[in-house]
Each structure stands twice: as structure tokens, then as C-alpha cells.
Amino acid sequence: MPAEVKSLNEECGVFGVWGDPHAAEVTHLGLHTLQHRGQEGAGIVGKTAAGLRRHYGFGLVSEVFAQPESLTQLRGTAALGHVRYATAGGRILENIQPLLFRFTDEAIALAHNGNLTNAITLRAQLEAEGAIFQSTSDTEVLMHLLRRSPQPTFKAQLKDALNQVHGGFAFELLTETALYAAVDPNGFRPLVVGQRPDGGLIVCSETAALNAVGATYLRDVQPGQLVTITDDGMTVEAYTTRTQLAVCSMEFVYFARPDSEIHGVNVYQARVKMGEKLAKEQPANGDIVVGVPNSSLSAAIGYARASGLPYELGLVKSQYVARTFIQPTQALREKSVRMKLSAVRAVVAGKRVVLVDDSIVRGTTAIQLVQLLKDAGAKEVHLRIASPPLRFPCFYGIDIQTTKELFAANYSIAEMKAKLGVDSLGFLSVQGLEDSVALNTTAPNRGLCVAYFTGVYPTELDDYTSNLQRELSHLSINVKEVSA
Numbered sequence: 001m002p003a004e005v006k007s008l009n010e011e012c013g014v015f016g017v018w019g020d021p022h023a024a025e026v027t028h029l030g031l032h033t034l035q036h037r038g039q040e041g042a043g044i045v046g047k048t049a050a051g052l053r054r055h056y057g058f059g060l061v062s063e064v065f066a067q068p069e070s071l072t073q074l075r076g077t078a079a080l081g082h083v084r085y086a087t088a089g090g091r092i093l094e095n096i097q098p099l100l101f102r103f104t105d106e107a108i109a110l111a112h113n114g115n116l117t118n119a120i121t122l123r124a125q126l127e128a129e130g131a132i133f134q135s136t137s138d139t140e141v142l143m144h145l146l147r148r149s150p151q152p153t154f155k156a157q158l159k160d161a162l163n164q165v166h167g168g169f170a171f172e173l174l175t176e177t178a179l180y181a182a183v184d185p186n187g188f189r190p191l192v193v194g195q196r197p198d199g200g201l202i203v204c205s206e207t208a209a210l211n212a213v214g215a216t217y218l219r220d221v222q223p224g225q226l227v228t229i230t231d232d233g234m235t236v237e238a239y240t241t242r243t244q245l246a247v248c249s250m251e252f253v254y255f256a257r258p259d260s261e262i263h264g265v266n267v268y269q270a271r272v273k274m275g276e277k278l279a280k281e282q283p284a285n286g287d288i289v290v291g292v293p294n295s296s297l298s299a300a301i302g303y304a305r306a307s308g309l310p311y312e313l314g315l316v317k318s319q320y321v322a323r324t325f326i327q328p329t330q331a332l333r334e335k336s337v338r339m340k341l342s343a344v345r346a347v348v349a350g351k352r353v354v355l356v357d358d359s360i361v362r363g364t365t366a367i368q369l370v371q372l373l374k375d376a377g378a379k380e381v382h383l384r385i386a387s388p389p390l391r392f393p394c395f396y397g398i399d400i401q402t403t404k405e406l407f408a409a410n411y412s413i414a415e416m417k418a419k420l421g422v423d424s425l426g427f428l429s430v431q432g433l434e435d436s437v438a439l440n441t442t443a444p445n446r447g448l449c450v451a452y453f454t455g456v457y458p459t460e461l462d463d464y465t466s467n468l469q470r471e472l473s474h475l476s477i478n479v480k481e482v483s484a
């Protein structure tokens, strides 16, 4: 076990296309649709007449590809793109994806969404054997494993490598002859396949990106599956049979777009059901229901529907400020909350407001929102959270690896209520969340990972085992408590 686990993780978006004459342009459009999954860097590798070429950089897709030639130089019939959220420590250009490796016999582009729980151990072993890494990203480990595999074919080497990495991952690899895509044995991160009208095949993080490029949904990549797309078509096979569906529940709560479907469940409708369940589990004496724009509006609609209270637009959001949770520093986060939301005085003044938010992570946003509503004259604020309290770290690709950062891990519900300055506080139960998403499966937790809320992880944590034990030794609050 290495001495110190550093932040290698990310919540990202991937988009690959094969067999489309406008591959680079389609990928560019797809990345725009996945921009909510990462705003710190973007890149595209195009399969051009001159081989694989890459353009990448820090910033939004529109900033990285501001010059027309940045895209035209990537023109060809296949491409792979990535939008990245990096932790502060990992903010170096070498980590922006897709990574592009040039070997004497071939070039390979690699893009990844997730976090490998054994990357540090594997990297230490590989370095001891002489491997030289270009980045600090966990993603690069897969390429070293692939190239060192003794298997006879590229695909067999890839399967070999996939069986050595643990954790949450959705990988895509682009070569001159194929596009490959694979999901971890628990399917933590979503990955879907679609087809453009002209036959081009697409593999990307969310179905919303398929819609944006006029592609028809074909399938979700299932846990433990490897998809291979060549000029001869698509094959889907299992690289492992030891699988157990555990989709990240935060995809449904917060990350994914409401117009996306994950394993057949529409994200908007799941959020509405979370709001409906929340209203039943945590009723409030209020006059109006107000949702926090934008990711909580669906849950607020559900809460209003089930409670019979009117849904009102009590908070408005500037469309031009990046999402708070994925700003890398506390100072940036606080600044962006004040910049992006304001209360509608005519709606909330004199009212008992039931404020519905999708989650409380660090508490930063909620404290300021309550203050905004009170400053605008709200008589009472009853905060209802459409997910259970986030009390445990995530090691599968979300940038929370320590309970120090989590509001609900450090305070009881009564303490949170006092700190937030609300008149009442209630959270959705874990059961309520599982029933709202209602994936069609007999897997534990109805096919969801709920480790963020329960501390029960679907996999071994490898490099992070001692981190978790250290975190849990500090945790003294009642993890079953959900209201005050």
C-alpha cells in the first residue's frame, strides 16, 4: 500500500464516433452536450488521413476549440473526445484527455471517466519495472498494462488490462482500425451506444449527447462489457463475468442531464419521483415549493405534485456561471454561488418556503441559498433534500475522498438545521432513492451504488482501504438520521 493516496479522480464525459465523415464535428457537438460533466479541460483526437491527431487544452469546449482550424485539422472518419473535471492537484496539461500514445507500431488514444481504486499500487509496480508515466492521471495505467500484456492480439491485451484495474471506469480507446469502449464490472459510470442516420456508430457518456447529434440509441454498455467497432460493424462481449450492477446513484441525483436515460430510466422522471417520495417521507408546513435551479427543479416539481403545494419560481439562475460543485477550490465555489443565484422577492416575501435541493455536499450553497431567501423576505424556510445525507467518501470517480468536506458527515441533522438557519430539514431515505430510480434488476440496492450515503461499498477499495478506515474512525454521527 503506498504511503499517501493523492487525488487522481475525476467526473468526466467521453464521446467516441466511428464511421462518420464528419467525425470531428460530431464529437465537438457531443462534447458540448456533455459539458456539464467537466469544465476544466477538453480534447478531441481525430483519425485523419495523416493518422491520429489531437487538439486539447484547459477550459470549456467552446474555449479549447475557439479557432476553426483546431477542429478542421482533426477531420476524418473517426474521433474520440473528452471533457474533464480535474482536482486541484491534478490540474496539469498532461492530464487533459484523450491521452495520445505514439508507439513504433501504432498510435492509441485513450479517454476515461471514473477512478481506478488500485491505480497507485499498479503504477508503483509498473514504475518499478521501468515504466515511465507522462501524466499523474490514473488513466495512463491502463495503457501500460495493455502494452505489457503477453496476449497475442490487441483485443486480448485490452481484456487482460481491463481485468487488472479496479474501481469505477468507462474507457474508450481509438486506434487507426477500431474504437473500443468498456465499462467496469459494476457499471458505476454510464456509457451508451447509438447510431447516426448515415451509419456512424457512437459511444458516449449520456443519451442526451446521442440526441444532440441526431443518433438513435442502440444500447447501454453493461457492466463488464467490451464494445469493439470497426469498418465491419460492432461486436459486444464480456471481458469478465464477475459483474454486479451498481450504477452511481449521484448520476441520477445530480450529475446526468434530465434528458438522458441510464439503463432505461429517464433522469428527469427519476428526479420527479425522488421529489414525490420526499414529500411523503418529509412533509412540510409551507405555502410554496421552490427548487434550486437547475438540477433540483425536477425534484421540486415532484415535491409540489405530491404535497399539493404550488410550485413557484422563487430562485433564478444566471446561465453564464459554471456549476458550483465542480469548481475546484472553496474560494471559487463561494464566489460562484453568489454570482449565479438570486431570489424573486415578489414570490417568496411573507411566504413559508419549502426549498427543495438535490443534495448537500459541503453546505456552502445551501447556507447561502437560505440567506438569500430570508433576505428576500421569506417568513420560514423548510429545506428538503431529494437524496440521503452524503456522509461517506467516494472512490469511484467523484471528487470527494474525505469526510472532512462533507457537511452531513460532520454534523447531526439538528446541528445542520441550526447552521443552515432553516425552520426544518429533511432528507430522502436510501430506500426512497432506490425506489424512485427503480432500475429493473434484482441486484443489491436495486442496482445502485449508494455508498456515499451508507458507507457500504460495492467493491474492495484497494489503495483506499486505510483512507476509509481513517475517515470512519472520525465519524460519530447517527448515519440513519434523516430529519430535524
Ligand code: SF4
Pocket: 168, 188, 247, 248, 249, 250, 251, 393, 394, 395, 396, 397, 398, 449, 450, 451, 452, 453
Ligand atoms: S460512492 Fe456515491 S458518488 Fe461514488 S459511485 Fe457510489 S453513489 Fe456515486
